[in-house]
Amino acid sequence: EAGVAQSPRYKIIEKRQSVAFWCNPISGHATLYWYQQILGQGPKLLIQFQNNGVVDDSQLPKDRFSAERLKGVDSTLKIQPAKLEDSAVYLCASSLDRSGSLRDGANVLTFGAGSRLTVL
C-alpha cells in the first residue's frame, strides 16, 4: 500500500511569512495526526483528526497555526505568520481508527517523511 505522502519536503521562509504543508494519509485511515519535531526534541502532537473532526488540538498554537481536513482524507497545516521558533520538521501520520483496536495494537501510526521548515 502507498504510504503517507507529505509535501513540500523542504521549505525556507522569512519570519512573518506564511507557509502551508499538505498531507495525504494511507487510504482508509480515519485518523490523521500532525506532529512538530524541533531539532533535539521528540515529536510533539499538534493536532489529531478523526475523519474531518478535531479530536485533540490542545498543543496547537492557534494564534498562528491552523489545520483542516475538510473531506476526511488529506489535510493542510498552515502557519501564519511564522516565527523563528517554528523551524522544525512537521510530521504527518495516520492510523486506521482511533476508537478501535487500541488493545491489540493494530492501531499503529504510520508516519510520512516529514516537511522540514526553516524560518530565517
Add this chain to the structure above:
Amino acid sequence: AQTVTQSQPEMSVQEAETVTLSCTYDTSESDYYLFWYKQPPSRQMILVIRQEAYKQQNATENRFSVNFQKAAKSFSLKISDSQLGDAAMYFCAYRSVRSGATNKLIFGTGTLLAVQP
C-alpha cells in the same frame, strides 16, 4: 501527565555487536503501550517494536528485543548483531489505552545511534 525520558543522546556500536538503548517513563496508569520508533536521516519514522504493558513477556522482532520492567517503569531496546542500516535516531514512545484516550503518542527526546564498520 505521562512523560518519556531517554537519557542517552548518542550511542555508538561496532558492526555485529550488541547495543542497548535506555528509556524510562512516568505514568499513573496500569495499562498502556510502549513503542520504539526508528528515524533514519531525512527519512520517515518507522515502528521497530511495541510492548503491551499487561503482557509480562518481552517483545521480540528479529534482532530487536526489549527489556520491559513495569515496576521500574523502564523499557530498553536491545539491538543484536548491529548492522550499518541500524544507524538512525531511535525514539521511545508511550500511548495510553484507558477508556476515552486518543491514539496520541508521547515521545522521548531520542537517542542517535551510530554504527561503526
